[in-house]
Amino acid sequence: MAEEAPPPYASPELYGLTGGPLGRPPGDERRTETAPTVAGHPVEALVERFGSPLYVLDEAALRGAYRRLIGAFREGWENTFIGASVKTNYLSAVIAILRAEGAYGEVVSGFEYRLCRDLGIPGDQILFNGPWKTDDDLRQAFAEGATVNLDGDDELARVERIAAEIGREVTVGLRINMQVNYPPWDKFGFKLEDGHALDAARLIDKSEHLRLNGLHLHVGTYIPDPGLYGRGMEALIGLATRIERETDARIEQLDIGGGYATRNTLHDTMLPGEAICATPEEYAAAITGPLQRAVGQLSCKPRLFIEPGRILVDEAASMITTVRAVKRMAGAQKAALVDCGVHIMPTAWWYDHEIRPVVDRGAPVEDYRIVGPLCMQIDVLRKSVVLPALREGDLLVIQDVGAYNFSQSMQFIYMRPNYVMAHEGGVDLIRERETDEYVRGPERLPARLENEETAGSFLWGRGERD
Ligand SMILES: Cc1ncc(COP(=O)(O)O)c(C=O)c1O
Structure with a gap:
């Protein structure tokens, strides 16, 4: 009897199990709902008009x-x-x-x-x-x-x-x-x-x-x-x-x-x-x-x-944020670096906020650590959340951020972004994003520290120095 030919060789595929906190491998049953709109307004249009990150009430x-x-x-x-x-x-x-x-x-x-x-x-x-x-x-x-x-x-x-x-x-x-x-x-x-x-x-x-x-x-x-x-x-x-x-x-x-x-x-x-x-x-x-x-x-x-x-x-406010980079961490988990940090979302220190993708292209889900843009290891918005594979430019919606986030936010490394209020008739800007002038305006440079470079500054030229 002729021997059966062995199946053609296929190189093994190696991949890490990127389970969530319970160690379960991710699967489709763990796909989160998408949030294509906030308060009835398409997220992409909101970002185009008001930028990212963005608080939306x-x-x-x-x-x-x-x-x-x-x-x-x-x-x-x-x-x-x-x-x-x-x-x-x-x-x-x-x-x-x-x-x-x-x-x-x-x-x-x-x-x-x-x-x-x-x-x-x-x-x-x-x-x-x-x-x-x-x-x-x-x-x-x-x-x-x-x-x-x-x-x-x-x-x-x-x-x-x-x-x-x-x-x-x-x-x-x-x-x-x-x-x-x-x-x-x-x-x-x-x-x-x-x-x-x-x-x-x-x-x-x-x-x-x-x-x-x-x-x-x-x-x-x-x-x-x-x-x-x-x-x-x-x-x-x-x-x-x-x-x-x-x-x-x-x-x-x-x-x-x-x-x-x-x-x-x-x-x-x-x-x-x-x-x-x-x-x-x-x-x-x-x-x-x-x-x-x-x-x-x-x-x-x-x-x-x-x-x-x-x-x-x-529950009346959400934060829209954009993925700015995707990285591998020391373990199997990936990090999605977004443009919203804990300085404008301090409740991330107490809550596992619900995070939704704006679109789901059907890519396999993965376990992500969502980290902010601050130059601090503790700038973490979620330690672990399962989301469809992310890439630079993807938009995410962080839900239920209306309490204590704006009032306890601070200017640190990045300034506070626009805050808008969405209603049936449109979207109103209710707090404008901060500028260099806003943050540095109260400062005074003692006259003895001035030099040719600083003399023309929009800030130091005015106000009392004594
Ligand atoms: C005296 C007082 N009343 C009301 C509140 C509102 O609390 P919460 O936002 O938890 O409803 C606070 C906040 O701690 C408070 O100190």
């Missing part, structure tokens, strides 16, 4: 988040007001939209206070929190009827002096801290458990110049468990009841702060954020339930304030 999503939240709370407690946390995203266009929807402003500095006033928010619709407020800021807040929540004994004493100077009674609130979560946010306010909060209320009661009318609690940020708010509200109501019994104060407003989580996923968590964070309706039920049950217990039906930040703005 979806106006309809922002308005929708506000309406859903206020609707859920008013369902349970009609007398609810939203004090939008200004520091979460203090772009004027963002605050103006929230204001147009009916928001009050929640501020923690004179800068934020003045921003609200400039946007037409009257003083008596501003909640002024924070561990330190300057005397001038306090004077303005009292003159304009803002809610000022006192943060500690020294501030209480200072406010007493300012009120005496003003020569009329001023109304104040007290920020309370308590152990409903671990670790408690005990940098702020008066402690509940050791009687500090009650003592402060008694002190105010004795003051000729101060009147207490509200209690405030903000237990932390990104709190997915609504039960914690329920426990906090019960404790606030308990304290308010005791204060009303023991002093002349009437507690007319209770403020339960912010911290409501979004669908972003924290690093090193088992489940995606979407699976663990509560809905606005669940937060509302947890907070308004204790209020409903306490009707009749307090001297009046208090106004309820909430101070949402991230739940209003996080």
